[in-house]
Amino acid sequence: MDGVPRAVPATLEGLQLTKKAARTGFDWDDTAGIIDKMREETDEIQHALKSGDPSKIEEELGDLLFAAVNLARFLHVDPEIALKSANAKFVRRFHEMERLAARSGRKFEDVPRPEKEALWDSAKLSEKPRIEPHRVPAKQDPRRAKQASVK
Numbered sequence: 001m002d003g004v005p006r007a008v009p010a011t012l013e014g015l016q017l018t019k020k021a022a023r024t025g026f027d028w029d030d031t032a033g034i035i036d037k038m039r040e041e042t043d044e045i046q047h048a049l050k051s052g053d054p055s056k057i058e059e060e061l062g063d064l065l066f067a068a069v070n071l072a073r074f075l076h077v078d079p080e081i082a083l084k085s086a087n088a089k090f091v092r093r094f095h096e097m098e099r100l101a102a103r104s105g106r107k108f109e110d111v112p113r114p115e116k117e118a119l120w121d122s123a124k125l126s127e128k129p130r131i132e133p134h135r136v137p138a139k140q141d142p143r144r145a146k147q148a149s150v151k
Contacts, residue, residue, distance in 0.1 A: 011079040014069035022073070034071045041067055096123035 003020075006013065021027065028034050041064035048056040072079035097119040101108040111119065 009080060010065075011069050011072075011083065014066050015073050015079055018070045018073045028070075028074060031071065031074060034067060034074055038064060038067045038071065092127070093120065093123040096126060 008016075018027075028037075041060060045057065045060040045064060048060045069079045072082060097116065098108045100119050100122060101111050108116075
């Protein structure tokens with residue numbers, strides 16, 4: 001594990017640690033194992049919550065986050081980008097909730113919790129489906145195309 005810088009964001013550190021472990025053969029066979037591990041960590045968080053021990057709660061939450069980063073690596077997803085995207089989605093939806101509350105003449109803070117949940121559902125439904133941008137293949141060098149057709 002030497003060589004993994006500790007001064008990088010935690011998601012990047014976890015990603016690099018799990019990549020190094022995987023290169024040694026210490027890896028999951030498939031995503032099911034990682035998802036099971038995440039369920040196990042969630043159960044351990046619930047147990048820690050019952051104990052009321054803040055350090056145990058933090059430890060178990062860290063284990064869950066580490067497992068999520070490992071799942072991202074396994075799926076070839078950059079966890080930092082995935083989290084940034086999730087953060088942006090949350091902000092969009094939250095702003096929509098505030099807009100919907102204002103449209104009904106109320107400040108968001110004054111809306112009762114059950115109605116906030118309904119506003120959240122409305123905000124989710126109002127989002128347009130994400131469409132991936134159309135990717136145009138880069139022009140291929142004619143010499144390379146000729147070489148490829150010869151093979």
